Amino acid sequence: MPSSLTRSNRATGLAGSGASGTVTFDEGTDTDVLLSGRGRPWRSVQEISSFAALFEVPVGDASSATALTSDDYGPEILSATGVRP
Numbered sequence: 001m002p003s004s005l006t007r008s009n010r011a012t013g014l015a016g017s018g019a020s021g022t023v024t025f026d027e028g029t030d031t032d033v034l035l036s037g038r039g040r041p042w043r044s045v046q047e048i049s050s051f052a053a054l055f056e057v058p059v060g061d062a063s064s065a066t067a068l069t070s071d072d073y074g075p076e077i078l079s080a081t082g083v084r085p
Contacts, residue, residue: 022085034080045082049075 022041025032031047032039053070 030077031080034077035082037082041085042082043085045080047077048079049077051075 022043023045024039024041025035025037025045027037027039031037031045034047035042035045051071051074054068055065056068057065
C-alpha cells in the first residue's frame with residue numbers, strides 16, 4: 001500500500017545551504033526540475049514523496065502494528081513547492 005512522506009528543507013543548518021540562508025539543489029535533479037529551479041537558491045522547499053510499506057497488523061489485538069519492510073530510502077518525489085528568497 002503506498003504511503004506518503006513529507007520532507008521540508010529549510011536553509012538553516014542544511015548541507016548545501018548558502019551564506020545567504022538559502023538552499024540549492026543540483027540542476028537537473030528531480031526536486032530542481034519540479035521547482036523549475038535551474039539550480040537557483042530557495043529560502044525553503046517542501047517535498048511530497050511516495051514509498052511502499054508492508055505492515056503486520058495483529059487481528060483483534062490492541063497492540064501496535066509492525067512495519068515489516070519499506071522502500072523509504074529511495075522514495076519517489078511526487079511534488080515540490082518552494083519559497084524564493
